Amino acid sequence: MKNYIAYYRVSRKEQGLSGLGLAAQKSAVEKYVKSQDGAVLEDFTEVETGTNKRERVEIKKAIQLAKDKKAVLVIAKLDRLARNVSFVSNLMDSGIEFLAVDMPSANNFTIHIFSALAEQEAKLISSRTKQSLAELKKKGIKLGNPSNLTQEARCKGIETIKKNALNNDRNRQAKSIVQSCKEKGMTFRQIAEYLNELNFKTRYGKQFLSTTVHRLYKSSI
Template sequence: MKYVVYYRVSTKDQNLGLDAQRSMVEKSLKAEDEVLRSFTEKETGTNKKFRPILQEALNLCKETGAILLIAKLDRLARNVSVISTLMESGIQFQAVDMPAATNLTIHIFAAIAEHEADIISQRTKSALKEIKSNIKENGHHISKSGNKVTSLGSPSNLTDEARRKAVEAIKNKKRLNPRNRQAKALIRSLHKEGKKLSEIARELNDNGFTASRGGKFRAEQVKRLIEA
């Protein structure tokens, strides 16, 4: 197979996760596969417009008939509009973390990712709004640890607030585990289509999902999640 590989990192000054993406892609390739070119873009995943480097990758796919290969679906985009536009373009693409994903499952995961990004954005805006309001009314804001914040201009003033947000984010991540939410969304969707419990379990396993204890999904576990 011929592939054009696309990598994305979130910010212009950070390459966090790039090595992991490359490793995932390299491990997924077979000896007979051919990578025509790799593209790397530094851009937020919530951007609702096609990014220039991504567009270059897509143009090469059109010219050569190659498949667009990405490590993880959320590296391509975290909004439904970009995913939908890509699908309608007729270009084939494949995500290493979900090799058996269908158009339906890809739309579901994109919608979940977009929703989660919106929640994070709103939470951040609300926290900053509260701090600004307290500073304006009282001349300062008292963090959870009791430190006084008088300005948002210096990163050091936000150290304690940043720690508090980090702890909250970790708790929320454990509580809302995106992969668990994606699995439940996929189960509900496939169940509505009339799929059998064993078929749903196989779809979950093929897409790299694991049960709560790390093993493969079975029909009885799918049933419990449907009834939960």
């Protein structure tokens, strides 16, 4: 039986206190560990923001225990670990085995790419948000008061934002992997097989083919 040390992180103090976001992470990890006939020896929860520069106490405890127990450090999603490439690199240099449930077949090469994308995405989101708010203020629009929207409109708006963010994020990730793999000399067919192993789908929800990868590569250069 393989042993695991689970690490969870919620992005705001309110989420940590209420359990929002935490329950989903625990459910994903427990489901994965069970599918591997493994056992979670202990879990650690960090309450902070992804760009917080303060010392991460709980992750250090989790890493040390994983070393001591020769266990696998498991997380629900890669972006729950950190939006910081150097942090992920240091973790990998520690010598412990770790995986993200949403990408169990990802290797060190892939994890570096995804952590870099997560870090860049955090910076872009912050920049875009500030620019958008500044433009709205210039137009004299009062912020923070959505009372003029119906509940249906608010829900649709939120779902659209989530869907677009997910699609854009996955598309950028796939493009980055294609470019990096191509630089390493992999063929389009090999890259397609690699993307399929990582459970990536095309925008139509299908598996990647060499021709699909070729089009994606052409659009990224």
